[in-house]
Amino acid sequence: QQQVKQSPQSLIVQKGGISIINCAYENTAFDYFPWYQQFPGKGPALLIAIRPDVSEKKEGRFTISFNKSAKQFSLHIMDSQPGDSATYFCAASLIYNFNKFYFGSGTKLNVKP
Amino acid sequence: DGGITQSPKYLFRKEGQNVTLSCEQNLNHDAMYWYRQDPGQGLRLIYYSQIVNDFQKGDIAEGYSVSREKKESFPLTVTSAQKNPTAFYLCASSIAGTATGELFFGEGSRLTVL
Numbered sequence: 001q002q003q004v005k006q007s008p009q010s011l012i013v014q015k016g017g018i019s020i021i022n023c024a025y026e027n028t029a030f031d032y033f034p035w036y037q038q039f040p041g042k043g044p045a046l047l048i049a050i051r052p053d054v055s056e057k058k059e060g061r062f063t064i065s066f067n068k069s070a071k072q073f074s075l076h077i078m079d080s081q082p083g084d085s086a087t088y089f090c091a092a093s094l095i096y097n098f099n100k101f102y103f104g105s106g107t108k109l110n111v112k113p
Numbered sequence: 114d115g116g117i118t119q120s121p122k123y124l125f126r127k128e129g130q131n132v133t134l135s136c137e138q139n140l141n142h143d144a145m146y147w148y149r150q151d152p153g154q155g156l157r158l159i160y161y162s163q164i165v166n167d168f169q170k171g172d173i174a175e176g177y178s179v180s181r182e183k184k185e186s187f188p189l190t191v192t193s194a195q196k197n198p199t200a201f202y203l204c205a206s207s208i209a210g211t212a213t214g215e216l217f218f219g220e221g222s223r224l225t226v227l
Contacts, residue, residue: 042219043218043220044156045116089156101156101158103155103157105153106153
């Protein structure tokens with residue numbers, strides 16, 4: 001059973017637009033939700049993360065919205081830029097067991113100039 | 114610069130051969146991981162290690178083996194028992210027991226079975 005489901009698989013956005021990627025999780029015990037950004041041929045890098053005690057976290061143009069009751073969280077990229085074109089992965093974990101990160105299937109974002 | 118170094122970046126293997134992927138880190142992290150990445154499937158955990166001389170199976174350990182003889186090194190062997198080894202392999206590390214849980218990834222090794 002897939003613990004974290006991510007959508008859409010791919011996304012095309014015009015420069016300056018808003019990119020939205022959604023994730024849903026199964027295990028209500030998860031308490032750490034990071035987003036990773038991966039450029040072609042590179043390893044993923046942590047972009048932003050949230051704990052379930054807050055409903056939103058913002059860092060620059062990147063915002064995580066978290067809905068605990070719906071078991072959903074999403075990444076919003078405001079004023080999307082061509083340099084944001086990458087694959088984005090959501091993940092979920094238990095704060096006391098960082099060995100087990102469950103990753104979504106990834107979203108390939110293409111920001112058109 | 115501190116980081117994780119994976120080698121080789123590209124590797125070709127004939128069926129029936131074992132291959133070993135190298136992963137070295139100079140971040141002084143206790144925990145190290147191996148993930149496999151396939152198109153449309155995200156990252157799947159193969160093995161992880163929290164401390165030297167100890168490691169645990171992840172979700173897809175069959176056909177793989179690891180060792181952790183030094184804190185800095187966590188090599189992965191893809192054995193001939195792995196039925197579908199062609200994939201992108203990522204090594205990662207983290208500080209065990211912290212509240213951030215950030216994974217630091219290497220740049221990956223792409224294995225192709227001919």
